[in-house]
Amino acid sequence: MPRYLLPLTALFLASLAQAGDMPAAKLRSAVGTVLQKGGAKGWLTPVLHDNIPAGVRLVTLPGARGVLEVKEGDVRLILAGNAPDMSKSPLLESVVNLQKPAAGLDLEFALERGRVLVENHKENGPAKVRVHIQDKSLDFDLMDKKAVVGLELFSRWPAGAPFQKNPKADHKPVGELIFLVASGKAQIELNKEKNPLQGPVMYKFDTLRGREGPLPLAKAPAWVNPALAQSDASQKIQAAVERLRRDIADKGVAAALAKARASADASDRAVAAMSGAALDDLAVPLAGLKDKGKEVRAAAIAALVHAIGRSSAEDVKVYHALLADKLKVGPAASVMELLHGFNDEQRLRPETYETLITYLDNDQLMIRELAAMNLYALVPQGKSITYDAAAAPDQRAKAQAAWRKLIPEGQVPKMAN
Secondary structure, three states: OOOOOOOOOHHHHHHHHOOOOOEEEEEOOOOOOOEEEOHHHOEEOOOOOOEEEOOOEEEEOOOOEEEEEEOOOOEEEEEEOOOOOOOOOOOOOEEEEEEOOOOOOOEEEEEEEEEEEEEEOOOOOOEEEEEEEOOEEEEEEEOOOOOEEEEEEEEEOOOOOOOOOOOOOOOOOEEEEEEEEEEOEEEEEEOOEEEEEEOOEEEEEEOOOEEEEEEEOOOOOHHHOHHHOOOHHHHHHHHHHHHHHHHHHHHOHHHHHHHHHOOOOHHHHHHHHHHHHHOOOOHHHHHHHOOOOHHHHHHHHHHHHHHHOOOHHHHHHHHHHHHHOOOOHHHHHHHHHHHHOOOHHHHOOHHHHHHHHHHOOOOOHHHHHHHHHHHHHHOHHHHHOOOOOOOOHHHHHHHHHHHHHHOOOOOOOHHHO
């Protein structure tokens, strides 16, 4: 089973770059929905109808949705960014590289991470697609005009996986790929055999569990058409995503992120934290970890957990970013441990809870926030305890006392036994 979710290798990226600047698609969504890596020029912002070249990195930010049209409209590739309030999936940004299609293919691209949809708009015949994931490839056909195929690609550290400052070669996150036929007829090639599928149905590929599927679904996931069902929280985030997109169009990426970070609206600052991490600017989510808004801190945590899950190298990169942010070695190591979470064995240790409860009064806001996040995740019966990491010391002390009453020293919660 290939490790689908490890980052694209430098060799593979180099092979993509050789494609040069030839047009591979046209942008069919508003400026700011798809960002193009421009080398020394930073992030470029293609506008509607612009040609998108092969061999360049394309990013759609968390919560945004970018649309690319291939072969005169025969095929559409949709980059579907996500945010925690939009779906429970750990995905955030979507990152792809287009390639010049090989003979017989309608669309060929490399998926680095995130969510994409492929739509067949041909009047007749199948749309033939090849997607590259690390150094492997997956071929599939969209057999009719109703066919819509989705892919979700991400990696994550198993709960309790240790942080390693000097990671060994086999210290890698778990990767997962979901192949979804949202509607219509499609076929996927596995082990040199073509498997016909009628949507909605999906496969799961996991670097630990292998392949599962085909798994029939009652209906396609809501993210395929997010306009059909949006919660109030999702609409609030979507509004902030749209504000950021408009500012990117008007001011450029750096200025737009700076404006969102300084906004009085917590949703703007939350979207900035996630978007900064998506663009490899870790200073933005680290600032979000110290924000007075709980919503912003939660978004920053989601962004950093997502970032460290890309690879062991990204894990170390976040650690060094904490040190560069003037955090000492001990607290920085504590932050990394808290970002990795706790496994079943650690859940049975009293010292796990004693440490987390003690951290609720730590002098670092980010450690207090991460400790609370882990406590609420490990101990659902503690949900009635109100705790805000940014509250006054006396309020935090009351919540800390409530946690100590719920989990006395030397004990573990009943649910952990």
